[in-house]
Amino acid sequence: xxxxxxxxxxxxxxxxxxxxxxxxxxxxxxxxxxxxxxxxxxxxxxxxxxxxxxxxxxxxxxxxxxxxxxxxxxxxxxxxxxxxxxxxxxxxxxxxxxxxxxxxxxxxxxxxxxxxxxxxxxxxxxxxxxxxxxxxxxxxxxxxxxxxxxxx
Amino acid sequence: xxxxxxxxxxxxxxxxxxxxxxxxxxxxxxxxxxxxxxxxxxxxxxxxxxxxxxxxxxxxxxxxxxxxxxxxxxxxxxxxxxxxxxxxxxxxxxxxxxxxxxxxxxxxxxxxxxxxxxxxxxxxxxxxxxxxxxxxxxxxxxxxxxxxxxxxxxxxxxxxxxxxxxxxxxxxxxxxxxxxxxxxxxxxxxxxxxxxxxxxxxxxxxxxxxxxxxxxxxxxxxxxxxxxxxxxxxxxxxxxxxxxxxxxxxxxxxxxxxxxxxxxxxxxxxxxxxxxxxxxxxxxxxxxxxxxxxxxxxx
Numbered sequence: 502x503x504x505x506x507x508x509x510x511x512x513x514x515x516x517x518x519x520x521x522x523x524x525x526x527x528x529x530x531x532x533x534x535x536x537x538x539x540x541x542x543x544x545x546x547x548x549x550x551x552x553x554x555x556x557x558x559x560x561x562x563x564x565x566x567x568x569x570x571x572x573x574x575x576x577x578x579x580x581x582x583x584x585x586x587x588x589x590x591x592x593x594x595x596x597x598x599x600x601x602x603x604x605x606x607x608x609x610x611x612x613x614x615x616x617x618x619x620x621x622x623x624x625x626x627x628x629x630x631x632x633x634x635x636x637x638x639x640x641x642x643x644x645x646x647x648x649x650x651x652x653x
Numbered sequence: 654x655x656x657x658x659x660x661x662x663x664x665x666x667x668x669x670x671x672x673x674x675x676x677x678x679x680x681x682x683x684x685x686x687x688x689x690x691x692x693x694x695x696x697x698x699x700x701x702x703x704x705x706x707x708x709x710x711x712x713x714x715x716x717x718x719x720x721x722x723x724x725x726x727x728x729x730x731x732x733x734x735x736x737x738x739x740x741x742x743x744x745x746x747x748x749x750x751x752x753x754x755x756x757x758x759x760x761x762x763x764x765x766x767x768x769x770x771x772x773x774x775x776x777x778x779x780x781x782x783x784x785x786x787x788x789x790x791x792x793x794x795x796x797x798x799x800x801x802x803x804x805x806x807x808x809x810x811x812x813x814x815x816x817x818x819x820x821x822x823x824x825x826x827x828x829x830x831x832x833x834x835x836x837x838x839x840x841x842x843x844x845x846x847x848x849x850x851x852x853x854x855x856x857x858x859x860x861x862x863x864x865x866x867x868x869x870x871x872x873x874x875x876x877x878x879x880x881x882x883x884x885x886x887x888x889x890x891x892x893x894x895x896x897x898x899x900x901x902x903x904x905x906x907x908x909x910x911x912x913x914x915x916x917x918x919x920x921x922x923x924x925x926x927x928x929x930x931x932x933x934x935x936x937x938x939x940x941x942x943x944x945x946x947x948x949x950x951x952x
Contacts (some may be wrong), residue, residue: 538708550917595886595923638915642922642930645914651848652888 528583532592533607535581535636538574545571553634568621571614571637575615579608588650595650607648614640677822679768680757690789697794700787702935703854704780708928709737712801723801731884733811734791737775743800756792757785758777761831763821770821772811778870779856780836787854828869840950843939848942849948851876860888860925876951881924889920892951906945911938 509559521608545567551557587596617637624633680851699705710722724739741947742749748756755766763777771777780788811817834853851857862870863879878890900906913921913930921930933941 543917552915557947621658635915636914638917642914642927646927647923649923650887651881651926652920653886 524552529590529592531581531583532586532590532594532596535578535596536594538578538581542571543576544639545574549630549634549637552627557629561625563624564624564630565605568618568624568637572615572618572622575611575618575623579611582607591623595652597648597650600648603647607644610640610644610648614644661694663904671734676826677770677819679753679762679770679822680825681764681768682754682764684754686757686785687753687789688785690786693790694794694797696787697790697792699936699940700752700783700854702932703850703940704791704856705932706740706795708925708932709775710740712803718799721798721801725803725805725807728774729883731882732772732817733776733809734773735751735774735809735811735918736807739801739803740795741798741801742796743802747800747801748795749800753789753792755789757796758790760788761785763825763829770818770825772818772821773824774858778829779853779859781829781831782849782853784833816825824867826868827881829865841946843943843946844942844950847943847945850944852948855929855944857891859928861891871904876948883925887925887927893947894951895949896952900949903945904944904948906949907938907942910934910941910944 521588531595548557548563548567552559557563582596582600584601587598588592588594589602614637617640618635621633624630656683676769693786706722707720709726709728710724712719712721712723712947713725713727716723716725722740724737724742726736728735728737739747741747744750751759751766758764760770760777760780760783762781763775765771766880802845834849837848840848858872858876859871861876861878863874863877865871865881876891878888878892881888894900894906895902900909908916909918909921910930911916911931912934913927921927933944
């Protein structure tokens with residue numbers, strides 16, 4: 502009896518530890534995931550900027566594609582900032598404590614950016630590009646000002 | 654013997670305190686530095702934007718007139734929290750009753766009208782390089798703004814602030830290089846304009862130049878980047894930007910300064926740079942180009 506109890510306790514403990522391990526890792530994986538998402542967002546912006554500067558020919562279909570990539574990745578980022586993934590996580594991240602101190606402000610900055618991406622997806626003429634980029638790029642800036650630390 | 658040592662120690666303390674008292678004495682400028690001057694408000698506005706006064710002297714969240722420098726928003730620094738004061742022309746709570754000389758002493762010597770030393774969280778360490786004429790234009794511009802009366806001027810939350818202020822006086826003696834910018838005759842007028850805006854009003858050195866053990870800018874590493882003064886991450890180097898393929902040419906850096914992330918320049922927002930860039934976007938293009946020319950000449 503004693504032995505079985507011990508074994509059960511042992512197995513339960515082992516399970517608990519490994520589950521904890523998986524959870525913690527899944528948790529920290531979010532840091533890499535959101536950095537990839539942000540890189541994809543940055544890639545989308547490059548295309549739009551190239552067109553705005555006249556380095557790439559204006560093409561409404563390409564604008565829409567870039568805008569939707571940005572939107573999808575920003576949407577995905579909504580859940581990529583779980584508790585415990587801030588500057589104290591021990592991982593390389595530029596996320597600032599302010600994200601968790603002002604969760605509402607952070608999520609609303611994401612929303613503003615997503616609706617600016619929507620606006621960009623609706624651009625059909627070159628003349629509409631720069632104003633839409635002002636809103637979209639401005640939305641990246643206002644979040645990065647408050648919630649992203651400079652590079653380490 | 655013991656008594657002798659004690660006397661010596663006591664004597665040294667008195668001497669030390671006296672020396673400290675002496676070297677921490679304020680060194681104000683006198684009225685002779687003020688030229689006969691007709692204020693140019695347009696120029697004053699340019700300097701206000703180049704100087705980024707609103708970035709620190711903005712009102713706290715929720716105050717209606719966010720665009721006026723009525724102060725009160727917290728400024729967090731490693732030594733504590735400042736609430737930069739009201740610099741609108743309100744007579745009671747702003748700088749409306751200051752004389753020109755008092756304003757020039759604040760900007761060039763870091764001294765308050767009653768002779769107190771300001772902490773260098775107020776970047777007079779850079780503004781000191783501005784010309785008196787420009788400071789008078791800036792003063793006139795501030796006086797032309799709408800006066801805002803602030804109900805409570807929040808006090809600086811710095812431990813031992815009054816004593817530290819004397820310490821700041823000693824620190825200035827050692828390291829405040831209070832010399833007005835001198836143009837370099839070998840360089841173009843545009844380069845010199847850029848150098849002036851960067852080292853004086855633009856106070857780019859405050860973040861982009863690393864500090865030595867005494868927390869003074871180490872100009873042997875001018876604009877070479879280093880730890881962020883507010884303690885979060887690093888400030889990038891502005892040296893060799895073309896060689897490092899960060900920017901193609903003057904026009905490229907000029908657009909980064911004017912548009913920042915709107916045109917996809919991704920390293921222009923965090924760690925206080927976003928505010929600087931917003932201020933740069935309000936300058937005449939000739940000035941941002943001048944800044945770009947000067948910075949790209951750093952190698």
